[in-house]
Amino acid sequence: MIITNKHLTELVPPMIHKLPVDQTGAIIDITAENLQDKLLVTNPRNRSAYFGLKQTTPARLGMGRVGTRYRTASVLRLRADHAAAQDSVWQEVPETFVRSMNMLPLQSSCRDESDYLTRPDHGRKLTPAAVATVKSQLPTHPTVLIAVGDGLSSRAITANVAQVIPAIKRGLAHEAISVGKIPFIKYCRVGIEDQLGDLTHADVVCLLIGERPGLVTPKSMSAYVAYRPTVGMPEARRTVISNIHPGGIHANDAGADIATLIVEMLTHQASGLALKQQLVVK
Amino acid sequence: MNLKVKLSGHYYQFKSVKEVLAKANEQKSGDQLAGIGAANAQERIAAKVVLSQLTLSDLYNHPAVDYDQDEVTRIIIDDLDTRVYSQIAAWTVTQLREWLLAPDTTNEMIHQISRGLTSEMIAAVCKLMTNLDLITAAAKIINEKTANTTIGRPGTFSSRLQPNHPTDNLSGIMASTMEGLSMGIGDAVIGLNPVSDTVSSVTNILNAFDRFVTRWQVPTQTCVLAHVTTQMAAIEKGAPSGLIFQSIAGSQKANTAFGIDAHLIDSANKLGQQALKNSGPNVMYFETGQGSELSANANFDADQVTMEARCYGFARHYDPFIVNTVVGFIGPEYLYDAKQVTRAGLEDHFMGKLSGLAMGCDVCYTNHMQADQNDIENLALLLANAGCTYIMGVPQADDVMLNYQSTGYQETAAIRQLLNKRPIAEFDQWLEKMGISMNGRLTDRAGDATLFLERELIK
Structure with missing residues (x-):
């Protein structure tokens, strides 16, 4: 050990509290904190008014600075939220989940996740093997075909599907409409429902698919529903119910909404813009 | 040949x-x-x-x-x-x-x-x-353009304040605006991407910006980035806007997908000359980005760099105040990872500058792209060294409306200090008057949005 005789500047650490630990001794989950309750600005002119400003927006306000840079706590939180979003894109829906939901596993023409991200055209088309499976295992001319696709977020599927599907089935049961086997498509883009429409001749196809994750939540799912979808049809023929996640439209409510929508499509024999126009006319 | x-x-x-x-x-x-x-x-x-x-x-x-x-x-x-x-x-x-x-x-x-x-x-x-x-x-290349203030002067580095809100809530928009201004952000423009593309909503937001900028005498320009036709309708009814915005592309067919053509942009430019809160002569604000032509099936087998260059050829016809590429917004099917986004950002900036534009960049990425905040900080610093006119300022880089990440207020502040750059002169003087900066450095007061609440509370 070296002991210097030179004059030393006193080294003063900035006043920053350590993160608390939970009852197991683990450092608390920083993503569980509500950012709107957190103010890191040093000596704001009006502390209570700052909290008031923060209540008006989910934007990351009042996160403070150290010189021209961010505080450590806010950097870690941003990176944690981004990491959850990234992992949700790259993680696959577990096979055990697909099995436990008794879904029929299929795959689009994408080789892997990277091919999925760069080739939307591949994600809109089933492999020849998957086409054969659809033909042999799914009924033709069903009233409704419900399908699930991973899309851009695996966590959207695992967080919502187990509740949404029973809710849709309950809603349709009121109208005596039954739902058959549900396919699960890996590396799925929205347009694949058009091919499913052509293969099964379903009256209505409803595809539940994971949305591109944002930092607010990686669990957002959408339902793309279309009346007699067919490859090459205009996008305007789809009706979308989006923002299905625990902090948005709750799975049970979304399921009921989807069932109502399906019944409307069957009644009016239309979907998307055409359905909207018919409902306005009424 | x-x-x-x-x-x-x-x-x-x-x-x-x-x-x-x-x-x-x-x-x-x-x-x-x-x-x-x-x-x-x-x-x-x-x-x-x-x-x-x-x-x-x-x-x-x-x-x-x-x-x-x-x-x-x-x-x-x-x-x-x-x-x-x-x-x-x-x-x-x-x-x-x-x-x-x-x-x-x-x-x-x-x-x-x-x-x-x-x-x-x-x-x-x-x-x-x-x-x-x-x-x-x-x-x-130095390209100076003048609205209420002059952008692009040597030694300056500017920022657009982007106070987006998921429901266009006026209080929320103004909260982000106040914190941005308190960090020295917004000398290029205070510009909001609206959720609702209606004349009444756009007018309300422009009015809120105008009240604030007038009251605090902020030397800048304001804009709501709705479709050009919506902005024109609002401006014709007297809404106080500083610039007219539109996204543009490099072919007529792709512009049709954006709902515009040359005649419409010409009309917008003419309206802007007469009816804006802008002493001029430059009144337009354009955004571009590689890949938009292909996504509209309107690239005519040309590559995305060439089509992007044509956006700037189209833009310069209208002598706009500012133009920026939104480089990483489009997704990995066009720009796969940080390496490709970095390259595209430098290409777009160079091509815009050589076309004679006051060129900025929304240095950004989506969550399905192989990039993170480190990559974006790298590109922002590279661009600042290339003389980039402005970058975006979003609260901690997280846009809660468009769901992507860009540059935060701190990025502009850090780059100005590192490269010894200043905001636009009038804005710089305003920051000093407000006590937010001194000799180009942020003071202890900077970064406190409640600075702008004081007068209101005293009243």
């Missing part, structure tokens, strides 16, 4: 200038998606060699979309200064590259040559430049 080359023992015969331009591009997932990119690394370099020997007249004679078929091509060709062009028509692309990089080539000389360059020539020379070439050449 020679489209045949031997490289490392192999012969390559290209069929067209368009094919050479596409294959000479650095690797981009969008060019691969379009099926026009180089098949491998060697073919890419073979195309670059062929391109290096093409003349500027070869490029003039082969626009990405035919003159008769496309109004963007017609604007680019018709705006050309033929006296300048005739001087340089026989130059090779190599000669243009080395002329731009030569130490005795000045800003004034580049301004002159710019009037004789079509977008295809600008794209071509871009493809022969390395990243540091793009930075070196762009850093020479």
Whole structure:
């Protein structure tokens, strides 16, 4: 050990509290904190008014600075939220989940996740093997075909599907409409429902698919529903119910909404813009 | 015109200038998606060699979309200064590259040559430049434009304050605005991307901005980035806007997908000259980004760098105040990862500058792209060194409305301090008057949004 005789500047650490630990001794989950309750600005002119400003927006306000840079706590939180979003894109829906939901596993023409991200055209088309499976295992001319696709977020599927599907089935049961086997498509883009429409001749196809994750939540799912979808049809023929996640439209409510929508499509024999126009006319 | 080359023992015969331009591009997932990119690394370099020997007249004679078929091509060709062009028509692309990089080539000389360059020539020379070439050449070019204040002066680095809100809540928008201003952000423009594209909503937000800017005497311009027709309707009814915004693309067909054409932008520009809160003469604000033409199925088999260059050829016709590429917003099917976004950001900035624009960049990424905040900080710093006019300012880089990440208020502050740059002079003086900065450095008061609540509370 070296002991210097030179004059030393006193080294003063900035006043920053350590993160608390939970009852197991683990450092608390920083993503569980509500950012709107957190103010890191040093000596704001009006502390209570700052909290008031923060209540008006989910934007990351009042996160403070150290010189021209961010505080450590806010950097870690941003990176944690981004990491959850990234992992949700790259993680696959577990096979055990697909099995436990008794879904029929299929795959689009994408080789892997990277091919999925760069080739939307591949994600809109089933492999020849998957086409054969659809033909042999799914009924033709069903009233409704419900399908699930991973899309851009695996966590959207695992967080919502187990509740949404029973809710849709309950809603349709009121109208005596039954739902058959549900396919699960890996590396799925929205347009694949058009091919499913052509293969099964379903009256209505409803595809539940994971949305591109944002930092607010990686669990957002959408339902793309279309009346007699067919490859090459205009996008305007789809009706979308989006923002299905625990902090948005709750799975049970979304399921009921989807069932109502399906019944409307069957009644009016239309979907998307055409359905909207018919409902306005009424 | 020679489209045949031997490289490392192999012969390559290209069929067209368009094919050479596409294959000479650095690797981009969008060019691969379009099926026009180089098949491998060697073919890419073979195309670059062929391109290096093409003349500027070869490029003039082969626009990405035919003159008769496309109004963007017609604007680019018709705006050309033929006296300048005739001087340089026989130059090779190599000669243009080395002329731009030569130490005795000045800003004034580049301004002159710019009037004789079509977008295809600008794209071509871009493809022969390395990243540091793009930075070196762009850093020479000074493009100053004036609205209420003058942007692009040497020694300045500006920012757009982007106070987006998921429901257009006025209090929330103003909260982000106040914190941004307290960090020295917003000298380029205070510009909001609205959720609701209606005249009444746009008018309400413009009024809120105007009340604030008037009350605190902030020397800047304000804008709500709705569709151009919505803004025009609001402005015609008296809404106080500082600029008129529109997203643009590099072909007439792609512009149709955006719901615009040259005539409409011309009308917007004319309206802007008369009816804006802007002392002028520059009143337009455009955004671009590689890949938008392909996504509208309107790229005519041309690569995304060439189509992007044409956006700037179209933009300069209207002499806009500011233009920025939204470089990483489009997704990994066009720009796969941080490497491709970095390259695209430097390309777009260089091409915009060489086209004569006060060029900024929304340095950004989406969550399905292989990039993170470190990559974005890197690109922002590279661009600032290239003389980039402005970047975005979003609270901690997280846009809660558009669901992507850009640059935060702190990025502009850090870059200004590192590179010894200042905001636009009038804005800089206003920051000093407010006690937010002193001699170009943030004071202890900076970064406190409640600074702007004080007067309200005292009243």
